[in-house]
Amino acid sequence: xxxxxxxxxxxxxxxxxxxxxxxxxxSKDPAVVPDPAxxxxxxxxxxxxxxxxxxxxxxxxAAIPALHAxxxxxxxCSPTAIEQAACVMRLTPGYLTAVATFYDMFETKPVxxxxxxxxxxxxxxxxxxxxxxxxxxxxxxxxxxxxVRGFECLGACDIAxxxxxxxxxxxxxxxxxxxxxxxxxxxxxxxxPDKQLSRRACADPGARSDG
Amino acid sequence: MAxxxxxxxxxxxxxDTIEVYKRRGGYQQLERALRMTPEEVLQNLLDSGLRGRGxxxxxxxxKVSFLPRGGMDKYLVCNADESEPGTFKDxxxxxxxxxxxxEGMVIAAYAAGANRSFIYIRGEYELQAMKLEAALIEARxxxxxxEDILGSGHSxxxxxxxxxxxxxxxxxxxLLDSLEGKRGNPRLKPPFPANQGLYQGPTxxxxxxxxxxVPHIIRMSGTEYAxxxxxxxxxxxLISISGNVQRPGNYEIELxxxxxxxxxxxxxxxxxxxEIKFWFPxxxxxxxxxxxxxxxxxxxxxxxxxxxMLGSGxxxxxxxxxxxxxxxxxxxKFYRHESCGKCTPCREGTNWTVKMLERIHAGDxxxxxxxxxxxxxxxxMGNCLCVLGDAMAMPLSSMVAxxxxxxxxxxxxxxxxxxxxxxxxxxxxEIAGAAA
Numbered sequence: 001x002x003x004x005x006x007x008x009x010x011x012x013x014x015x016x017x018x019x020x021x022x023x024x025x026x027s028k029d030p031a032v033v034p035d036p037a038x039x040x041x042x043x044x045x046x047x048x049x050x051x052x053x054x055x056x057x058x059x060x061x062a063a064i065p066a067l068h069a070x071x072x073x074x075x076x077c078s079p080t081a082i083e084q085a086a087c088v089m090r091l092t093p094g095y096l097t098a099v100a101t102f103y104d105m106f107e108t109k110p111v112x113x114x115x116x117x118x119x120x121x122x123x124x125x126x127x128x129x130x131x132x133x134x135x136x137x138x139x140x141x142x143x144x145x146x147x148v149r150g151f152e153c154l155g156a157c158d159i160a161x162x163x164x165x166x167x168x169x170x171x172x173x174x175x176x177x178x179x180x181x182x183x184x185x186x187x188x189x190x191x192x193p194d195k196q197l198s199r200r201a202c203a204d205p206g207a208r209s210d211g
Numbered sequence: 212m213a214x215x216x217x218x219x220x221x222x223x224x225x226x227d228t229i230e231v232y233k234r235r236g237g238y239q240q241l242e243r244a245l246r247m248t249p250e251e252v253l254q255n256l257l258d259s260g261l262r263g264r265g266x267x268x269x270x271x272x273x274k275v276s277f278l279p280r281g282g283m284d285k286y287l288v289c290n291a292d293e294s295e296p297g298t299f300k301d302x303x304x305x306x307x308x309x310x311x312x313x314e315g316m317v318i319a320a321y322a323a324g325a326n327r328s329f330i331y332i333r334g335e336y337e338l339q340a341m342k343l344e345a346a347l348i349e350a351r352x353x354x355x356x357x358e359d360i361l362g363s364g365h366s367x368x369x370x371x372x373x374x375x376x377x378x379x380x381x382x383x384x385x386l387l388d389s390l391e392g393k394r395g396n397p398r399l400k401p402p403f404p405a406n407q408g409l410y411q412g413p414t415x416x417x418x419x420x421x422x423x424x425v426p427h428i429i430r431m432s433g434t435e436y437a438x439x440x441x442x443x444x445x446x447x448x449l450i451s452i453s454g455n456v457q458r459p460g461n462y463e464i465e466l467x468x469x470x471x472x473x474x475x476x477x478x479x480x481x482x483x484x485x486e487i488k489f490w491f492p493x494x495x496x497x498x499x500x501x502x503x504x505x506x507x508x509x510x511x512x513x514x515x516x517x518x519x520m521l522g523s524g525x526x527x528x529x530x531x532x533x534x535x536x537x538x539x540x541x542x543x544k545f546y547r548h549e550s551c552g553k554c555t556p557c558r559e560g561t562n563w564t565v566k567m568l569e570r571i572h573a574g575d576x577x578x579x580x581x582x583x584x585x586x587x588x589x590x591x592m593g594n595c596l597c598v599l600g601d602a603m604a605m606p607l608s609s610m611v612a613x614x615x616x617x618x619x620x621x622x623x624x625x626x627x628x629x630x631x632x633x634x635x636x637x638x639x640x641e642i643a644g645a646a647a
Contacts, residue, residue, distance in 0.1 A: 055370045057284070057327065057410055063392035064375050068334075102394040102551075104376030105334045117335070121296045122495050123453035123527055125541050152378065152545055153296035153495075154335050157453030157527070158460040167337030198338055202303060203460020204477075207218035 031094055034087035041084045045073050049088040062089065063099045067106055076107035104151070112147040114185050116140070117164040120150040123157035127172070132161045135178035146185070159197055169197035216427045216447050217420065218463040221307045227342050229349040232310040238355055240426035244318045245363035252322040256425070258433025260445035265290055265381075265418030266494065266523045268511050272433075275323045277405035278413045286414040287320040287328035288390065289422055292374060292381035294333055296495035296545065297525035300449035301419035303461050305332070305339040308423070309346035313369065315425035317355060321365050323415045328367060331386050334375040343371050378549035382597045383416045384408075385551065396553045397597035418523075420449055441467035444510035448524050452478040455485065455530035464509065471505040474528060485530040489613070493522020495542055496602035498609035499529075518609070535614040536621050539607060540568040546603035557600030560591040564607060571618065574625025577634050581618055585611050 010016055052065035066089055070081035077100045079093070086093045100106040118133040133150045140146045154169065156162045162171030165185060170192045173181070177192060184191040193199075201208060215221075225231040232238070244252050257272030278285060289312065293301045305312060312330070320328050332340050347369060350356050358366045372390055379385040380395040387409050389395035408414025424446065428436045437445045444466040450473065453459045457479030464473060474480060474490065481487055489499040492509070498519040507513045514521045529538055547561040567584050570576040588604035588611075595601070611618060626634065 058391065060392035061372070061390060064334075064389065065373065068373065068375065099392065099394055102377060103334070103374070106375055120541075121545055122538065122541050123297055123459075126454045126527075126529060126533060126538075151335075151376075152548060153294060155293050155299045155302050155333065157297050157299055157451065157525075160453055160459065164335060167335075169338070198306070201222050202218060202307070203458060204215070204218050204221075204462040206215050207221045207463065 031092055033090055033092055034083050036087055039083060039087040041087055042073065045069055045084060046088050049085060053089065059089065060091070063091070063096060064103070067096060067100050067103075071106060075113055076110050078110070107147070112143065112145045114146050115164070115166050116146060116148045116181070116185070117151035117154060118148070119152070119154045119156070119160070119162050119164075121153035123153070124161040127160045128175070129161035131175055132163070132173050132178070135175035136163065136181065139178040139182040143186070146182070156197055158203060159195070159200070162197075165191045170195045171197065215463050217304060217308075217311070217423055217449060218461070221303070226308050227306070227310070227346060229310055229346070229353055232308070237310055237426075238314055238353075240429040241314050241317055241355060242361060244321060244429050245361055245365060249322050249324060252318060252429070255428055255433035256319075256322060259428045259436040260433075260443070261421065261424055261428060261436070262444065262511060263418055264420035264424070264448065264524065266295065266496075268521060271417060271421050274405065274417070275319065275415060277403070278323050278325070278415055279406070280324065284327060284410075284412045285323060285325040286409040286412055287316060287323060287325040288386065288409060288414060288416045289316055289328070289330040289419060290381060290383065290386055290416055291330050291332040291336070291339075291419045292386060293336075293419070293523075294378040294381050295523050295525060296542075297451060297453050297491060297527040298494050298523040299451045299453075300461050300524065302336060302339055304419055304423055304449070305336070306342055309339075309343045310350065311423045311426060312343075312419055313346060313350050313355070315422040316369060317360065317365075317367055318425045318429060319415065319417065319422055320367050321363075325413075325415060326365075326367050328369045329390060329409075330369070330371050331380070331390055332371060332373055333380070334373050340371060340373055347371060377551075378545075379551045379597070379599055382599065385597065386416070387414065394551070396551050397599075399596055440465055441508060441510050441512075443512050444521075448521075450509070450524040450526060452526045452528070454490075454526075454528040455481045455487075455533070456528050457482060466510040467508045467513075469505075470507055470509045470526075473509055474505065474526065478526075478528075481528065481530040485532060488529050488531045488533065488535070489610075490529065491525070491527040491606065492517075493520045494525040495527065495545070496598075496605060497522045498605045499613065501613060534621065535610055535617050536568065536571055539610050540565070540572055542606060543568050543603060546599065550599055554595035554597075554600065556591045556594040560587050560600055561603055563587055564603065571622055571625070574622070574629040574631065576622050576625075578619050578622060580622075581611055581615060584608075 048069040049066040052062035053059040066085040070085040074081035082093045082096050086096050120129045137148050140148045154164050156169045159171030161173050261271045262268045356369050374380050377395050380389045382397050384398035385395040404414040439446045447463050448466050449463050462477045487502045491497050492514050504517045511521045543565045547565045550557050550561045552558045567580050588608040591600040591604040
């Protein structure tokens, strides 16, 4: 016991502090606003971002919509994706990277295209959300096309434990559903149609009557 | 029990289309409100006693009246970020009756003199965003949004803005920063958004449910609406019940209903053979209450008297099969993850709370750690720009205070299981704020 607590865990570089995930080359100049002449941007992406910028009094407000659009196209907020969005918005890639790293839905590492977010927050964990996440991870195996991750409260505690599969909320799930969920997803079928939130009626009996 | 206002026949097929919504009398209140002066609409909101439904419970009419008068650009932002764990009422409302929200927003903007408005919806609500986007197109085509709405001279734009998954963006100033295209860090207050909000302009920010209630206030008149509910808590409220209950879901109640009738009557109580151990009355950020508080009325004042809060109206029930330590750890981890990192007490406090709870979980703790946890919570509360830190500190300190025996038993059992023997004599050290 005494030995355990006195031995301080250290990281590979000898410090007790984890440090940054990626090293920064300080000899390089910061990236500037990409040059439109040398940065090819797909027309559709450009149109989407420009339409978003037109909605706001200040074009910077379109940062999140632009990143959503770029991520939808590239699968994750890759350096290319960020550069293309920055080029259209006339911002530095650094600015958009700072925004992208703040939000959970923006992926800063390459991930599978099929998103499965399993809620592990309080209401779901009271009903087995954490076990559910393990079951879905096990069912998914190491398929590179799948992006299975635990997520904070998705706002569907009435169907706990639940998951968001490419934006479709399904629940209440049981560990036995995990295989079916992944199989439906892989074969391009609708995922667990009986458990989709969009087909669920309001719980309040007073709201249901057609009086 | 009053008739349903927000949830009246909410499952009617096609209610998300303007056709069905109008057939049921939709947008008539907007026409009526636009025939009044903005001051008359505002007076109705003030008379109604409607308090914000998002969590803070601030009087909505008063908030509108804080906006300066005059012809400058003013903004209305609907907070549809709804990321408080346990809360899912706005989701059902936006998905099934998006036009109710739009109608309420136009009326509220008219009262506030705002001509640009946004709905900030959390990124995870993809279905709801689609429904709202479709509803917005219909409303624009029908002339309920745009220039000179229904010949009243009031012009308004309304756009949907999707977030990308951050709890902090439900905080009003964090939301504004996020809407301006930045990281969602909260701002120092004052200046309050009513004076300097979105793009530094006067901004009114309200929750989805608050704004969706506005057409009903116009229909009933503010004074009639105020007769619903109890003193200081007027009207009906959507509540989200989740956790260990048999019928979790959204229910519309008149404020002041007994908590027991909600949890046992509407939601069916815990599974047979289980007892309620504790419950969160207003989302995961509210201090927990024990079963003896179930006989209190469910309204703003009664919950405050019980030492907790109504919050967003999300009741989370935890039964006796769960360990309080596990719940505390799950919560603390969530707040650690969502802390934006701007203020030190919250960034460090959430992190150290998780570390200490993990130590308890691993069986490597002593009862003194409980004092340190309590003292850390004290040092977070009130010391940050926003209440995210408080949102962890309040439930955590209430859990440690109310279930100290269980925490201590847990520590002892874990130590015994790990073969660590007796708890060593504590070394007396000074802990700021800890009980002697």
